[in-house]
Amino acid sequence: MTENDGYFLIALIVLPLLSAVILMIIPSKERALVVGLTAISSLVMFFVSIYVFMTYSFDGSTFQGVMSYPWIENIGLLGENGISLKVGIDGVTASLVLLTGIVVLPGTWVSWKIQYRLKDFFILFYILTAGVYGVFVLLDLFFWFLAYETALLPMYLLIAVWGSTRKEYGAMKLMMMLMAGSIPIFVAIFALFAEVGLGTFDMEVLLSAPKDEGFQKIFFPLVAIGCGTLGAMFPFHSWSPDGHAAAPTAVSMVHAGVLMKVGAFGIVRLGAQMMPEGALFWGPALVALGITAALYGAISALRQTDMKMLMGFSSISHMGYVFVGLGTMNVIGMTGAVLQMTAHGLMTALFFLLIGAMYDQSHNRDLPNFSGLAKQMPIWSVFFVFASLASLGLPGLSGFVAEVHIFIGAFRSYPIVGGLAVLTAAITTTYLMRALAQSFFGEANPKWDSLNEMTWIERSGAAVLVGAILLLGLWPSPWIDRIAPSISQIPGLMM
Amino acid sequence: MTDIFGQTLNLNYVLLLPEIVLLLSAMLVIGIDAFKRQLNVSDNVPVGLALAGLVVALALSILQVNVDEDFARLIQVDSFTNFFRILFIAITLVIIVGSHEYIEKSVSHVGEFYGLLLLATVGAMLMASARELLTAYLAIELLSFSLYIAVSLARSDRRSGEASLKYVLLGGVASASLLYGLSMIYGVTGATQYHEISAVLSAGDTGLTTPLLLGLVLIIVGLGFKASAVPFHMWTPDAYEGAPIPVTAFLSATSKAATIALLLRWFGGPLLPIASDWQFILSGLAVATMVVGNLVAMQQVNIKRLLAYSSIGQMGYMLMAIVAVGSGYGSDATSAVLVHLAGYIITNLLVFISVTHFFNQTGQEEISSFKGLAQSNPYLALMITAGLFSLAGMPLLVGFFTKFILFQAIVSAGHLGLVTIAIVASTVSLYYYLMVIRQMYLYEPEEGTEQWKLSVTGYVTTLALFVSLVVFGLWGTPLYAAADAAASGMF
Numbered sequence: 012m013t014e015n016d017g018y019f020l021i022a023l024i025v026l027p028l029l030s031a032v033i034l035m036i037i038p039s040k041e042r043a044l045v046v047g048l049t050a051i052s053s054l055v056m057f058f059v060s061i062y063v064f065m066t067y068s069f070d071g072s073t074f075q076g077v078m079s080y081p082w083i084e085n086i087g088l089l090g091e092n093g094i095s096l097k098v099g100i101d102g103v104t105a106s107l108v109l110l111t112g113i114v115v116l117p118g119t120w121v122s123w124k125i126q127y128r129l130k131d132f133f134i135l136f137y138i139l140t141a142g143v144y145g146v147f148v149l150l151d152l153f154f155w156f157l158a159y160e161t162a163l164l165p166m167y168l169l170i171a172v173w174g175s176t177r178k179e180y181g182a183m184k185l186m187m188m189l190m191a192g193s194i195p196i197f198v199a200i201f202a203l204f205a206e207v208g209l210g211t212f213d214m215e216v217l218l219s220a221p222k223d224e225g226f227q228k229i230f231f232p233l234v235a236i237g238c239g240t241l242g243a244m245f246p247f248h249s250w251s252p253d254g255h256a257a258a259p260t261a262v263s264m265v266h267a268g269v270l271m272k273v274g275a276f277g278i279v280r281l282g283a284q285m286m287p288e289g290a291l292f293w294g295p296a297l298v299a300l301g302i303t304a305a306l307y308g309a310i311s312a313l314r315q316t317d318m319k320m321l322m323g324f325s326s327i328s329h330m331g332y333v334f335v336g337l338g339t340m341n342v343i344g345m346t347g348a349v350l351q352m353t354a355h356g357l358m359t360a361l362f363f364l365l366i367g368a369m370y371d372q373s374h375n376r377d378l379p380n381f382s383g384l385a386k387q388m389p390i391w392s393v394f395f396v397f398a399s400l401a402s403l404g405l406p407g408l409s410g411f412v413a414e415v416h417i418f419i420g421a422f423r424s425y426p427i428v429g430g431l432a433v434l435t436a437a438i439t440t441t442y443l444m445r446a447l448a449q450s451f452f453g454e455a456n457p458k459w460d461s462l463n464e465m466t467w468i469e470r471s472g473a474a475v476l477v478g479a480i481l482l483l484g485l486w487p488s489p490w491i492d493r494i495a496p497s498i499s500q501i502p503g504l505m506m
Numbered sequence: 507m508t509d510i511f512g513q514t515l516n517l518n519y520v521l522l523l524p525e526i527v528l529l530l531s532a533m534l535v536i537g538i539d540a541f542k543r544q545l546n547v548s549d550n551v552p553v554g555l556a557l558a559g560l561v562v563a564l565a566l567s568i569l570q571v572n573v574d575e576d577f578a579r580l581i582q583v584d585s586f587t588n589f590f591r592i593l594f595i596a597i598t599l600v601i602i603v604g605s606h607e608y609i610e611k612s613v614s615h616v617g618e619f620y621g622l623l624l625l626a627t628v629g630a631m632l633m634a635s636a637r638e639l640l641t642a643y644l645a646i647e648l649l650s651f652s653l654y655i656a657v658s659l660a661r662s663d664r665r666s667g668e669a670s671l672k673y674v675l676l677g678g679v680a681s682a683s684l685l686y687g688l689s690m691i692y693g694v695t696g697a698t699q700y701h702e703i704s705a706v707l708s709a710g711d712t713g714l715t716t717p718l719l720l721g722l723v724l725i726i727v728g729l730g731f732k733a734s735a736v737p738f739h740m741w742t743p744d745a746y747e748g749a750p751i752p753v754t755a756f757l758s759a760t761s762k763a764a765t766i767a768l769l770l771r772w773f774g775g776p777l778l779p780i781a782s783d784w785q786f787i788l789s790g791l792a793v794a795t796m797v798v799g800n801l802v803a804m805q806q807v808n809i810k811r812l813l814a815y816s817s818i819g820q821m822g823y824m825l826m827a828i829v830a831v832g833s834g835y836g837s838d839a840t841s842a843v844l845v846h847l848a849g850y851i852i853t854n855l856l857v858f859i860s861v862t863h864f865f866n867q868t869g870q871e872e873i874s875s876f877k878g879l880a881q882s883n884p885y886l887a888l889m890i891t892a893g894l895f896s897l898a899g900m901p902l903l904v905g906f907f908t909k910f911i912l913f914q915a916i917v918s919a920g921h922l923g924l925v926t927i928a929i930v931a932s933t934v935s936l937y938y939y940l941m942v943i944r945q946m947y948l949y950e951p952e953e954g955t956e957q958w959k960l961s962v963t964g965y966v967t968t969l970a971l972f973v974s975l976v977v978f979g980l981w982g983t984p985l986y987a988a989a990d991a992a993a994s995g996m997f
Contacts, residue, residue: 088914156910179944191933197929204918
């Protein structure tokens with residue numbers, strides 16, 4: 012990646028923001044214009060994300076495409092390079108940028124059928140997208156946190172206005188829990204700035220500056236709890252099923268697909284990379300919480316009847332693997348954690364897209380109400396079965412690659428946890444197969460004979476995600492070659 | 507010229523021109539209004555004169571930006587003073603332009619009202635510039651007395667008189683306490699000049715610890731009242747609710763900012779040598795103010811009362827900065843609190859002016875009356891939403907940036923515990939701001955969906971405030987640079 016590729020990173024933030032501003036100006040009546048603009052904008056973001064991912068290759072330096080504009084310096088408490096608009100990526104963020112591009116594209120497509128205030132929906136949706144990209148590419152702690160909060164802020168209105176079922180409750184619970192989650196992050200950022208004492212929020216400087224070991228041990232758990240809340244880490248997860256169940260399709264897709272990964276990524280960037288000694292110290296706790304979440308989420312999912320609640324608990328379980336991987340503090344385990352972020356992001360986005368496609372017609376997502384859906388919606392069912400297979404970790408699909416890495420990493424550090432993780436995979440198979448057997452096969456329920464097959468737009472969206480899942484499952488080396496070298500730069504890791 | 511102690515006095519009246527211009531235009535506005543019928547002038551003359559006076563004073567203040575001189579050892583004109591002069595004049599300008607329809611419709615004695623606003627502005631400016639205790643006290647009283655009357659001027663609203671009475675009685679007690687405290691300080695140090703007090707106190711033990719502490723406590727009580735610090739805040743919600751909305755805006759902006767200016771002058775100057783005596787008191791006040799202000803705000807059903815409690819909460823954050831000043835981080839903490847103050851004022855004015863226009867249209871001020879505003883006036887709904895999110899410190903808006911800098915400065919001064927409480931309180935505040943926002947966006951309007959528009963001046967002021975909200979939110983450099991220059995004038 013050359014230095015000039017930094018412009019592409021800036022473009023990733025500017026494009027969605029610019030789209031949001033243009034949308035504000037367009038009159039609401041012009042639906043065709045809104046659809047056209049979002050089509051172009053999402054496609055451009057998709058290709059820029061791919062370009063950024065492709066051009067990144069590890070060359071020994073921590074960040075590539077680094078580009079910096081001074082913003083505020085030498086004023087008050089800020090010294091040299093106090094706050095600067097600085098971008099750059101490492102292998103971890105390269106793969107997450109790609110994930111965002113892949114998920115936002117079908118997310119935009121399936122939202123076009125929204126009838127109520129489509130324009131306003133996309134304004135908020137693209138502000139959220141800009142925030143997510145910002146978290147991945149920004150290298151200044153002030154702007155990083157600004158982007159982090161920007162990604163959370165639109166969620167309230169997106170869910171409360173366009174959501175379904177208990178939307179006001181779900182929206183308020185999600186918003187307040189996530190905002191409470193950012194309290195410890197806020198505290199940790201301030202403490203970090205004061206601890207380093209160089210008067211700068213430049214993350215490259217902060218990463219390399221020496222930090223007291225006691226400081227790292229005190230503030231790592233704050234970051235882990237704060238970012239873990241957004242990543243639905245047990246026991247800070249309870250917003251997730253309610254929020255997902257209430258959210259509109261595209262928001263569920265982006266939220267479960269990307270935003271939860273922002274939380275897990277926060278633990279990598281602010282936690283493991285920024286405070287490695289604290290991460291080593293607290294790694295076992297992270298593993299314990301992670302495996303608890305994996306088991307708890309899977310067992311809870313066994314009892315769910317609402318499809319979105321099922322996916323909500325399934326997400327908690329899958330994110331549990333991510334935290335297990337991060338806590339192992341060895342290269343394989345952490346690489347697996349980042350791979351699992353991508354794998355889970357793709358497959359859960361596919362799930363929510365499919366559930367949305369059916370819910371929009373049936374206004375019902377209760378599994379026991381359906382049977383024999385495979386006869387009524389064959390193509391839809393094929394996609395759903397595919398997503399389930401990816402979710403339970405079938406070899407050749409994305410979930411397998413990620414989970415194998417995490418399991419190996421876990422066995423190296425904590426053999427018992429490795430065993431429990433495999434057990435969780437078995438429970439995952441059970442709840443997914445149970446759902447499939449109950450609702451998809453058997454006698455068709457005549458009540459749902461009127462259900463139509465997915466539209467072509469939905470099929471294309473699902474196809475994009477299926478393609479990405481297959482690619483990651485069959486040929487994971489582009490991802491691993493980018494992630495593993497960046498991860499191995501964290502001091503104190505085992506192989 | 508020399509005073510009775512033989513010290514040379516600098517009587518350069520040019521230094522006081524902004525204040526003089528404002529005073530003269532205030533007199534003129536009130537005088538012309540009194541003889542309106544005899545002189546046969548139109549209704550637009552008082553407001554025109556007031557605006558002209560403000561613009562001239564603003565220009566004169568900008569011309570003096572780089573001055574650092576004292577006037578007769580009473581007034582110090584430095585960058586700190588000029589920061590606040592420009593701020594206060596701008597606030598009054600925005601309030602008058604943004605809500606003149608409301609003033610003409612819902613305020614009795616319009617001419618006096620403009621005159622009182624100008625006088626209050628002068629009082630606030632002098633509070634920031636005084637370099638001597640008695641001058642400062644007179645400035646406080648000039649501000650307070652103007653506001654006591656202005657609060658009572660809401661036409662046909664019986665709450666207005668009650669609010670004014672409550673304000674004047676409690677304000678009188680607070681002033682008495684303040685004056686008593688000042689006399690104690692004078693008794694101990696034998697000086698009213700800030701720098702002389704500072705010299706005496708830092709020279710060491712005056713041998714009079716008890717009166718000094720008593721004086722300190724009385725001063726904090728008096729100023730705590732002016733700053734609506736808990737537990738001296740009881741008047742605030744009633745005065746805010748009863749007062750005409752522009753006066754409420756003025757109370758929450760100018761009056762609070764002037765108190766912060768005075769606190770910075772006193773606690774960063776003459777009282778700094780005894781910081782260890784007052785730091786813990788102010789820490790306690792700050793915590794109580796943040797917590798109580800934000801918790802009680804959740805219970806409110808009237809938008810003015812909600813904003814009153816929210817402004818109490820905001821004062822709590824700024825009081826923390828005074829504590830940080832006492833820890834020896836004077837310059838950094840002062841520039842941080844000044845930038846937060848400026849951001850808070852921009853935000854607060856946007857909210858208040860939007861609420862004023864909402865009231866002009868609907869005559870309602872209950873939170874539930876905002877139902878469906880997103881449909882009947884999407885522009886105003888966006889303005890109020892942006893303002894409330896900025897008050898909560900949400901990103902892309904100025905509130906995020908200034909709060910970030912303020913909290914960082916206080917943490918750097920070694921008060922991580924205080925800031926943790928502040929961040930929790932600030933998260934709580936998001937909840938009640940969301941309660942207003944959801945009324946606007948989630949519900950259908952109760953009284954028809956026909957769209958309505960603001961007046962031209964309404965659009966101009968709200969749009970200007972909104973643009974500065976977003977621009978300073980993303981690029982706060984000029985704001986922070988101005989605040990830093992002001993702080994460097996003091997330290």
